[in-house]
Amino acid sequence: MITRKVRKWEKLPGKNTFCCDGRVMMARQKGVFYLTLFLIVGTCSLFFAFECPYLAVHLSPAIPVFAALLFLFVIAMLLRTSFSDPGVLPRALPEEATFIEMEIEAANGNVPTGQRPPPRIRNVQINNQIVKLKYCYTCKIFRPPRASHCSICDNCVDRFDHHCPWVGNCVGKRNYRFFYMFTLSLSLLTIYIFTFDIIHVVMRKYPVSHLSNQKEQTCRRIVLVCFFTLWSVVGLTGFHTYLISLNQTTNEDIKGSWSGKNRVQNPYSHKNIIKNCCEVLCGPVYPSVLDRRGLMQEDSSVSATSAAPSSFSSSNPVSQTTKTTAPLIPNEHTPDDAKPSIAASAETSAPPKDEVPPAPKVPPLASPETDAEASIVKDKAH
Amino acid sequence: MCHCVPLKRFQRTQGLVPTAADGNMATEFHNLQELRHSASLANKVFIQRDYSEGTTCRFQTKFPSELESRIERTLFEDTVKTLNNYYAEAEKIGGQSYLEGCLACSTAYLIFLCMETRYEKVLKKIAKYIQEQNEKIYAPRGLLITDPIERGMRVIEISIYEDRGSSDSSSGSSSVSGSTAR
Numbered sequence: 142m143i144t145r146k147v148r149k150w151e152k153l154p155g156k157n158t159f160c161c162d163g164r165v166m167m168a169r170q171k172g173v174f175y176l177t178l179f180l181i182v183g184t185c186s187l188f189f190a191f192e193c194p195y196l197a198v199h200l201s202p203a204i205p206v207f208a209a210l211l212f213l214f215v216i217a218m219l220l221r222t223s224f225s226d227p228g229v230l231p232r233a234l235p236e237e238a239t240f241i242e243m244e245i246e247a248a249n250g251n252v253p254t255g256q257r258p259p260p261r262i263r264n265v266q267i268n269n270q271i272v273k274l275k276y277c278y279t280c281k282i283f284r285p286p287r288a289s290h291c292s293i294c295d296n297c298v299d300r301f302d303h304h305c306p307w308v309g310n311c312v313g314k315r316n317y318r319f320f321y322m323f324t325l326s327l328s329l330l331t332i333y334i335f336t337f338d339i340i341h342v343v344m345r346k347y348p349v350s351h352l353s354n355q356k357e358q359t360c361r362r363i364v365l366v367c368f369f370t371l372w373s374v375v376g377l378t379g380f381h382t383y384l385i386s387l388n389q390t391t392n393e394d395i396k397g398s399w400s401g402k403n404r405v406q407n408p409y410s411h412k413n414i415i416k417n418c419c420e421v422l423c424g425p426v427y428p429s430v431l432d433r434r435g436l437m438q439e440d441s442s443v444s445a446t447s448a449a450p451s452s453f454s455s456s457n458p459v460s461q462t463t464k465t466t467a468p469l470i471p472n473e474h475t476p477d478d479a480k481p482s483i484a485a486s487a488e489t490s491a492p493p494k495d496e497v498p499p500a501p502k503v504p505p506l507a508s509p510e511t512d513a514e515a516s517i518v519k520d521k522a523h
Numbered sequence: 524m525c526h527c528v529p530l531k532r533f534q535r536t537q538g539l540v541p542t543a544a545d546g547n548m549a550t551e552f553h554n555l556q557e558l559r560h561s562a563s564l565a566n567k568v569f570i571q572r573d574y575s576e577g578t579t580c581r582f583q584t585k586f587p588s589e590l591e592s593r594i595e596r597t598l599f600e601d602t603v604k605t606l607n608n609y610y611a612e613a614e615k616i617g618g619q620s621y622l623e624g625c626l627a628c629s630t631a632y633l634i635f636l637c638m639e640t641r642y643e644k645v646l647k648k649i650a651k652y653i654q655e656q657n658e659k660i661y662a663p664r665g666l667l668i669t670d671p672i673e674r675g676m677r678v679i680e681i682s683i684y685e686d687r688g689s690s691d692s693s694s695g696s697s698s699v700s701g702s703t704a705r
Contacts, residue, residue, distance in 0.1 A: 213631070214631050217631040217632070217633070218631065218632075221631075221632055230675050230677065231675040233677075234674070236567045236569075237567075237569055237674065237677075237678060237680070240567070240568075240569050241569075265574040265575065267574055267576070267577055268576070268577060272574070274574075282677060285572065285574070285578065286574055286577075286578055287578055300578070318624075319632065322628065408577070409578065419616065419621065422624065422628075423616070423620060423621045423624035423625065424614075424616050424620060425613060425614050425615075425616070425620050425623075425640065425641060425642045426623075426624075426627070426635070426640045426642060427642060428640070428642055428643055428646060430672055430675045430676055431675075432673075
């Protein structure tokens with residue numbers, strides 16, 4: 142029996158990449174994120190190298206200092222947005238998925254064979270408006286209101302705004318304010334650099350001393366980059382300011398969820414711009430429900446329990462990663478090492494859930510809380 | 524073997540509240556040790572979220588039918604209502620949350636490297652409360668509450684244990700399909 146302690150992030154489904162032993166969580170495609178970093182760092186380096194010495198001497202030394210602070214703030218916000226968990230909802234464990242399936246089947250009643258069953262929708266009333274909750278077939282849950290499934294990251298994200306390739310991550314409940322602060326501070330930084338670029342060029346053009354050709358060209362390049370960045374970033378900031386004041390997400394805006402005469406009015410808006418802004422920007426900082434750095438045991442045979450310390454929010458330290466009791470149909474979410482153990486568990490145990498109809502194709506979720514009952518059933522079987 | 528830390532911690536605790544008032548309960552356990560040794564997991568009930576007041580974290584207080592014979596309605600409702608109050612406290616948008624937000628923003632959110640957010644503090648309180656409830660009320664009745672944070676804040680999972688020694692152990696499987704196929 143080979144036991145290996147792994148961190149929970151190694152077994153998380155979805156298409157995220159993790160770094161620093163689970164501390165950093167990003168999407169798979171990071172190319173555009175590196176481009177963003179390069180543009181910001183590159184432009185600012187040029188600014189500091191070629192323009193700040195002149196401006197510090199001829200205007201004020203506070204100019205480069207303020208620019209440096211702003212630059213550091215922008216980078217901090219960018220990294221915070223890119224590296225944090227956007228509010229990913231963990232997938233349902235097998236029992237929960239089965240429970241939901243049974244509720245759905247009970248609600249649908251008898252569907253004659255050949256007929257398609259009705260779409261899986263739950264209606265909830267929020268602030269006297271009816272909101273439809275859709276069922277996510279990948280995550281096996283009814284998505285909470287405002288949550289959406291990101292196909293790029295293959296996760297359901299709470300208060301899903303959009304997937305931003307520029308930051309290399311989804312933007313959701315947990316990192317929306319960082320994203321907004323990033324675009325806002327980047328707009329300010331761009332305007333700042335742009336302004337002082339122009340001032341610098343003007344000052345250089347008309348004084349006594351000559352500007353070297355190379356420096357003038359560098360200035361012009363900076364002006365050009367700033368000009369184009371300005372329109373896009375400032376535009377984006379303006380758009381998100383508009384969304385925040387209405388307490389809407391980009392996703393809802395694109396789908397037109399709250400616009401139009403026949404549609405529901407936005408039930409989440411406080412009908413007050415200040416209140417909406419305060420809720421989005423100054424609301425509580427939600428903790429991540431994905432316990433990425435918790436420890437779990439992984440082995441390929443009979444369960445052994447031990448308590449491994451995990452992060453503060455998890456009180457379930459250990460369980461089998463790959464054991465389930467339902468007869469499973471492996472799908473693409475099955476981790477490879479789960480397959481032999483599924484076969485083993487199906488043979489050796491008499492799982493109480495054998496009577497569950499095979500309709501719920503529940504993936505053997507690699508979550509540590511997977512199955513106490515598997516362990517208990519095994520004990521019973523031996 | 525059970526996977527829950529609460530059970531493991533309870534191994535070390537001494538005698539818990541006896542189930543004096545549970546004369547009419549189907550199965551009786553005197554403490555979690557007994558639960559662990561003689562019980563098998565029969566079923567799980569999931570208390571869903573209540574979205575009637577928006578996206579703030581609230582759970583439904585509707586009493587599930589599977590627990591009818593196991594625990595009194597009032598105890599269950601009390602637990603869920605207390606949990607709801609804790610979550611409301613964590614998510615309250617008011618003076619303190621604004622202060623925290625503005626302070627954090629001015630330090631580029633680096634302050635959270637040293638400071639715990641209010642939400643995290645409340646989550647610790649919740650974990651303690653759930654452990655306490657399990658010890659005092661739920662384990663003696665053969666039930667176990669799982670902290671919602673471990674289920675993505677989507678559900679409160681209540682595990683129902685059957686006494687392994689009794690003839691009910693084989694009915695554990697039928698109770699799954701029986702109780703839900705109504």
